[in-house]
Amino acid sequence: MDIKPKLVKELIEERTIDEAAREVMAKAIEDGIETVWDRLEAQQPQCGFGQLGLCCNRCAMGPCRISPFGETGPTRGVCGADANVIAARNLLDDLLVGAAAHSDHGREVVEVLLKTAEGKAQGYEIIDEEKLKAVAREYEIEVEGRSSKEIAKDLALAMLEEFGTIKNKIQFAEVRPPEKTKETWRKAGIVPRSVDREIVEAAHRVHMGVDSDYVNILLHALRTSLSDGWGGSMMATEISDVLFGTPKPVTSYVNLGVLKKDMVNIVLHGHNPVLSEMVVKAADEPELIEYAKKMGAKGINLVGMCCTGNEVLMRQGIPIAGNMLNQELAIATGAVEVMLIDYQCIFPSITKTASCYHTKVVSTSEKAKFPGAIHMEFHPENAYDTAKEIIKLAIENFPNRDPNRVKIPNKPMKMMAGFSVEALKSALGGSFKPLIDAIVEGKIRGAAGVVGCNNPKIKQDYGHITLAKELIKRDIIVLETGCAAIASGKAGLLLPEAAELAGEGLKSIVTALGVPPVLHMGSCVDCSRILVLAAELAKTLNVAISDLPVAGAAPEWYSQKAISIGAYFVASGVFTVLGLPLKVYGSKDVLNLLTEGVEGVVGGKFAIEPDPIRAAELISAHIEKKRKALGI
């Protein structure tokens, strides 16, 4: 690529606020590496019908497009579907994919629990027995006088049954939300009946000639999202805690500077921790460390990326190299021996990027193969051996690194993570009362869950960081997961010292507790932790979640999973601000229902606001409105 130096500087400043990423991006441009930003540019102008949600390509009579200008063009597709039906159906289609991704991830974690209980999984054990028992009790499973393995087996089977249950209920959605929130679901007819059923039914409804009423389609979208948030995702979180430990506050480092010049670097990228946890364990094997030394390295350096990174950061303190838009740049440092991938948010072009360096991409899931990757399939039965094999492969690749092509930024940022609901409660002295008191007194005005991805349409991390800073300034505590949390880590907001940026009230509380004003609560599936926390607070106050002074936001979302998360926040009663539009602007009715009408049904609604400062104002106004209604 032949770009003038001044233009390179402008370009990288336009693309990201992450200083370490800027350094490596300059190198990537010099190396002629194509990145996600180049591909976005090559796609311009993107299709307006698609952006408005007015394009339908679901059957062979189409593709069809609806005129956004009324009668001047077609107002119906070949089958007769109008803008409302097409936009609502497209949204449900996206959402069901996101819910399926989360829930299928959840199912795999529960399957590992089952195999562990049966003694068939290699390298796994039940680390958090207390949590196992607590969750088992919620599932009405006998725990007294029984071994962990017996309890785990019953729990795993009970959860797996719920993916296709005919009981018409999901246990977490029964026992965890406040009664008043469940009542709104019952009235709206959106109580989730089983995890798979809602997803399959959503896929059925979007077929031509099935659901043709946009209101009915959107109600089912809410129900499907609830089966994710209070079902599949919640199972993923809770059972990962049982198997690998419930997170506790931990200090680590973040940004591309966590890669090490003199060590074998392995990047753990994707979403599911089941194999990565084994890699973390195996990396301590003395024979492997010796082998790395024999091959000329000082040791083995594991780092995370995206949500697999968040999982091993939260529980094991493994440093994290970055969020979604950092994946190609990690390879462009020239210092990555293996990029280990499971699934979700991995660019299909990652092997092409790797082919420009010595990096080997190792795919591990039968359902996510990448041409050009080395496929070493993960099975719980031999997970530990597979993990060791992958580490060996990385070690053997170390001598292939070209030291002249290595550039690693040298300022990793310190961060604190590990704020599970349990950790938060214990930091508060064993009960949420001090937090509720601080909210009632007004020292903390409320809480906002800021979650979701990066999207190259927004300067990387700008939306997350601006919003988080604006919120803490207004004494709103920020709870984060996913790429949002990684962004905050890179910007120093996950340090207790960031309290200096908070308003006086919030500052006094977090300083007394020794925690940051922005709390890292985990990966995307761990948005379920935010639901659990909201439910706990609402139950303590005997109100619905929609009565709480809380809000949600996804300033830089890109993924269908983020649509599902946003929808289950809304369906649970949370006002949720998106920084990029949902693709429904071609239908005023659909847009109005999502941003207004739905509030009367479930108590939550969406707002679309690309400006993070304005988004903070909306959240703050909402929180003040809820405080007033509560009389605090």
Ligand code: SF4
């Ligand atoms: Fe066109 Fe209807 Fe087929 Fe969609 S379902 S492609 S609108 S004919």
Ligand code: MSK
């Ligand atoms: S990794 S879903 S880009 S948060 Fe969970 Fe990040 Fe979004 Fe993927």
